[in-house]
Amino acid sequence: MQVSVRDNNVDQALRALKKKLQREGVFREMKLRQHYEKPSVKKAREKAEAVRRARKLARKKLQREGMV
Secondary structure, X not given: OOOOOOOOOHHHHHHHHHHHXXXXXXXXXXXXXXXXXXXXXXXXXXXXXXXXXXXXXXXXXXXXXXXX
16 A cells, blocks of 8 residues: 655645555454454354445435435
């Protein structure tokens, strides 16, 4: 990952880097990897996340269509 520093403005470049890392999910993955997660717990968490994503997507789709 690469961020360019313009006009010696390191703060702005740092903000851009943090935003890119956040979008990629690096911080979230680091947090998850701090402690061991049993495979069964990981599977349950991922399934719950998938359900949450699907519901959110369906809710947004209905909202766009003007149903809600």
